[in-house]
Amino acid sequence: MNSGPLWLNGDLHAQPPLLASDRGLLLGDGLFETVLVRYGAPVLLPEHLQRMRNSALALDFAIPGSFDEQIAEAFDALRVATGDSASAALRVTLTRGPGPRGIGLPEEANPSLLVQLDSFDPTAVSVDSAAIIDALRLDPLDPLAPHKTTSALRWVAARQAARVAGADVALLRTIDGDLAEADFANLFAVIDGRVVTPPLERGVLPGVTRAFVLRTLRDEEELVEERPIRSAEVDGASELFLTSSLVGVRALRLVDGRPLPPASPVAEALAAAYARIP
């Protein structure tokens, strides 16, 4: 639950005095990262903060001064305040902050930096079944596609459609019909002995765990292809797995109610590699 203390713009709050004029609230005008905390340490934190910096630069968000140091300080303060961060989810939210009415950018940057730490057990999250949701299509040319933004209602709607269909997560298509990604996770398939994932050019999020998986596979000289995945290929795939920072590498067991092969050696090896990140 996000009911614990949080850190906002330098201070720790039990109930924070968030401004209702914050564009994060009014316009979804924000960026966020969620980071797994394991044995008290955030996993791949520099990669997450670099992605946020990249997105901030692309979308004209101001980055607060001493950004990395502020987040480290926030994490330490929250760790002490919550008492238990052995297994937790760290969320960093950067919004454009309060501003005048309307969608035009404020003349003066006044970003809000919000850090939250919640206890989180990845093994309690079920990621076994997926439903392909034909609505909510991704545009490969969408300039917002590479950015993890708080304008996330389409992911909320996709997840809800999957739940209504009896599945744990949604798989989404592009407007061209190829499979692109899951709601807040990247998609991989093992097809004819090769590990395949859609390239970033298909409008998928540049996932931190996706990049870790690609590095790991290439280091081990596995055959990897970044290319579109056609939905007809799902039936012939020997594995289908998802990657996300919070749940790691997770093999799907069912897609649209059809079972996948029970063994998933590639996903298991990658999950083990993810678990070994210091």
Added chain:
Amino acid sequence: MNSGPLWLNGDLHAQPPLLASDRGLLLGDGLFETVLVRYGAPVLLPEHLQRMRNSALALDFAIPGSFDEQIAEAFDALRVATGDSASAALRVTLTRGPGPRGIGLPEEANPSLLVQLDSFDPTAVSVDSAAIIDALRLDPLDPLAPHKTTSALRWVAARQAARVAGADVALLRTIDGDLAEADFANLFAVIDGRVVTPPLERGVLPGVTRAFVLRTLRDEEELVEERPIRSAEVDGASELFLTSSLVGVRALRLVDGRPLPPASPVAEALAAAYARIP
């Protein structure tokens, strides 16, 4: 400025205690309406609240009990608190409220209803020039297209792209290339003596002012067509105008730097009709 008092869940606040766990802030999981207040009265308020109710139903948002009464009470309280509401913008925001971490819907609905009133002068807003932004394309099949949501970063980005191009507002295309709408305004053209606007099936917002304009034109037995507008038609249009609740009916003077004909009798007549709404 949104720095004045506001009404949240039944109480008037100078600085409201918004929960940082509100899904409106974290996930853009909210709906909103902006309503013009003229001579102290909200214009077409029932139509705005009906659209919000329609969207809430479609997207599984709970509507707080006594919804209309609460908003009327909030408006009255804010009018007294701000002292001047002769010309103002009333904003109603409904979020899914606080909930557990993640994109899945909370098991128990706990919506946040936020009402804000800011002094606003429509004549101070420049809506003379538009830039056609080729990125940020609309998907006509997007199930979220009919809903005015707080996941609005794409509109923020579109407006910013237009400003960088030296224009006041952005005109957006669908993935099929036809012109659909402006950033937070609907688009009309006068072509060969007919008033043309893209149908809702092109993924445009069902604007309250758009509906008022269509009713007005049909009542006066003007020739109206709801059909796609090809961008090649812009050059031959005798008028191009935008409709939005806050700025009303506004003729464009320039599109991508090219001037439109100086006279805009249709837009002017509609602007006058909009100004006469009691």
